[in-house]
Amino acid sequence: QVQLVESGGGLVQAGGSLRLSCATSGRTFSTYAMGWFRQAPGKERAFVSAINWSTRSTYYADSVKGRFTISRDNGPNTVYLQMNGLKPEDTAVYYCAAAAGVGVPQVPSLYRYWGQGTQVTVSS
Numbered sequence: 001q002v003q004l005v006e007s008g009g010g011l012v013q014a015g016g017s018l019r020l021s022c023a024t025s026g027r028t029f030s031t032y033a034m035g036w037f038r039q040a041p042g043k044e045r046a047f048v049s050a051i052n053w054s055t056r057s058t059y060y061a062d063s064v065k066g067r068f069t070i071s072r073d074n075g076p077n078t079v080y081l082q083m084n085g086l087k088p089e090d091t092a093v094y095y096c097a098a099a100a101g102v103g104v105p106q107v108p109s110l111y112r113y114w115g116q117g118t119q120v121t122v123s124s
Contacts, residue, residue: 002026002113004096009118012086016122020081022096022115029053033099034072034079035111038092038120045095049081050104059104064090086122093117 008020022034035050049060049070058070067085072078079096097111105111 004115006096006115006118009120011121014124016086017084022079024077033104035097036081037095040092045108047106052104088122088124091122093119
């Protein structure tokens with residue numbers, strides 16, 4: 001059974017940092033792209049960042065470019081999202097997802113597997 005389990009969310013003051021983790025299990029994701037999305041109350045799920053597991057190519061939404069860094073670790077089969085310089089508008093539930101194939105897709109419908117999400121709250 002494929003599982004993506006996010007952790008690392010929490011409450012932080014503006015300007016602070018958090019590192020989200022996405023632990024994967026149930027299959028190998030070496031031919032997948034791994035993405036992070038977020039959804040704020042009353043808003044649609046939005047792309048944050050993605051990384052291609054094999055090529056390590058990355059892509060970021062303009063809103064987080066320069067502040068967030070995505071990475072992956074083969075050892076624990078985990079994907080990370082390092083978030084620095086957090087702003088109140090970054091407050092959302094953050095989801096990890098996996099998409100088969102090449103590239104670093106930004107469209108949620110291209111992702112097959114999803115985690116349950118982790119809440120990130122940034123206070124002003």
